[in-house]
Amino acid sequence: MKAFFSRLAKLIPQGKFGAKILLLANANILAQGLGLVFIPLLARLYDPADFGVLAAYTALISILAVGVAGRYDIAIPLASKEQEAINLAGLSLAIVIGFSLLSGVLILIWGHLFASVLNLPQLAHYLWLLPLGLLLSGVQQIFTSWSAYRHNFQALARVRVAQVLGQGVLQVILNSFGAVGLLLGFVLSRLAGSVALFRDIISRFSQISPSSWGRLAYNHRVFPVFNMWAALIDSIGLQMVPLLFAKLFSADVTGFYGLAMRVVGLPGFLVGQAVGQVFYPEASRQRGKPEAVAKLVASSATALLKLGGPIFGLLFLCGPMLFSFVFGAQWREAGEYARYLSLWLLLNFISSPLSSFVLVADKQRAALFFTIYEIMLRLLAVWGGAAMEDPKLSVILYALAGVVISAVYIGWVFRLAKVNSWHWLKTNASYIGSLLLLMAALLGFSFLVSEVAFVAIAFLGMGLLMVISWPSLRRNLDV
Incomplete structure (x- = not known):
């Protein structure tokens, strides 16, 4: 090896x-x-x-x-x-x-x-x-x-x-x-x-x-005094969900959520974590060079968007079918959970690797307060679904809370790195529009063909988008 x-x-x-x-x-x-x-x-x-x-x-x-x-x-x-x-x-x-x-x-x-x-x-x-x-x-x-x-x-x-x-x-x-x-x-x-x-x-x-x-x-000392508590609170917000599901619902529901997160979280492990582990020392090396840092952050975010869009779009379109085909019919509900989580995990796919820039910018104190708001929003979302005795509603509300948190966090990192958020969005508007139009078109096919055919068409469509965007994606990584 x-x-x-x-x-x-x-x-x-x-x-x-x-x-x-x-x-x-x-x-x-x-x-x-x-x-x-x-x-x-x-x-x-x-x-x-x-x-x-x-x-x-x-x-x-x-x-x-x-x-x-x-x-x-x-x-x-x-x-x-x-x-x-x-x-x-x-x-x-x-x-x-x-x-x-x-x-x-x-x-x-x-x-x-x-x-x-x-x-x-x-x-x-x-x-x-x-x-x-x-x-x-x-x-x-x-x-x-x-x-x-x-x-x-x-x-x-x-x-x-x-x-x-x-x-x-x-x-x-x-x-x-x-x-x-x-x-x-x-x-x-x-x-x-x-x-x-x-x-x-x-x-x-x-x-x-x-x-x-x-x-x-x-x-x-700033790491144990501030960064540790921010990271701990953030981890609790993410990891308390299976513990709460076990407490509020059942071990089976916890298992569905656990498998969904394990599979839907794969892109973050495959690529997002790789970007983060290279981004952190690179951003640390470039600190003191504002233009280089801004280019690194903006290019990394764009590359992550173009990598994650087709992957999480496919999970949104085909989650229940894929889980049923691959893992067995008893896991179809886990596929539903994966669908609900996909939009949040796309934004998290972008924000998570960039989060280490907060350490480079020495903003651990601010990150601690930011994380407190995160965990409150996440836990309120899960409790909201539990109050209605509906685990699916808990997952949906939790995912919506994650969308808000990740979007705000990306904006904060951009501000720290002096990246203009609106300019970044305008630069990537054509790609985002293409992704949304493709997903809408594929959803139309879902009513006309069998599940197996729809999955095949969705894979083909998202694969084509990835191929088309690959040259610009490579340019974003070549910084």
Whole structure:
């Protein structure tokens, strides 16, 4: 696998923003292509309730992992010298280990009570995996930031493929154990990043100086004091939904939502995350050059729009049919959820990679207050649907809240980067209009042909739009 990515890197022009994104995106596509092979099989090996337990567990991991390193791992790509970066990694690792041990003690004391509050008593049997999951997720985050600092995107690519392949294989092999098989596959697949990080740290052991950690912690205190709480609140707003669904509805509903988010979230993982991991160190390098930063932000947003438009448009048009065909008729409702979520996730696909510019612009304090409003809006949306005892209404209201949040956030990042929002919209108006007209035309076909034919026509139409827009998309990445 290492040789494969080395050869791939040689085929890509080095030193360009788009080339680095392409390397990670190709790795993500390969990884998730492998992952997609497993999802239909897993959907038939496990019940919706098992996926509900997985969704609740991964939501807990995602929330707690935000602060597991005190956010000092996020400061690594901003380090001016390698010695500072490696010691930030060491400081982060020490915090991760301490946090994971503390979570183990708390689970031992209050684990059953916590599972009961969530209305998922079966989760109590698996909470012993939470400290291990936090440890490995925290180490993975440190590895990601360290690799971004060193511009070692080949290592990130290799680890990503190994993780997805390992998770899928383990979950298939362990299916006889029920929900625990899904959880173990998720947790143990994170070992690849841990091994890679420890190998790098050991090779630079002479540069590690624990006596410097106190000074580094103080110099970068803005990350745990402001950024961590903003990120934690944002994560709660996103990840509390499966936990609330488990509490307010049922494990089956939680499973439908969990699978929908896993599939609809793939484009963000495939490409959006790759853009974000390259964008952050690049934006940090360009700070102090207003014109270069504005061009980087605007071009990245345009590229993400043109990449995401056909993908999320297709999910809006064909979500229920695709889920029913691929995963089985029992998962059609998950496809409905995917349809409702598609518009928000398109805007989130654009805003999420650009969000790291807030760190570059040193606006963590403002981000904290922005995130408080986000979580209030998200949770009110879910509770609104729960008050009507309608999980679909909860998903729709949650998606609408996400549309508002992401649109406002994109506008804020543009303002920080001195990008004219109206000029950006006018520049992309023809593309947006073409996308909407194509979707309207395809919807007309849905009343005239069978579901299978409609899916084929929708794939053809959105694929054609992607091909037509590809030359301009490449120009946007070549910054």
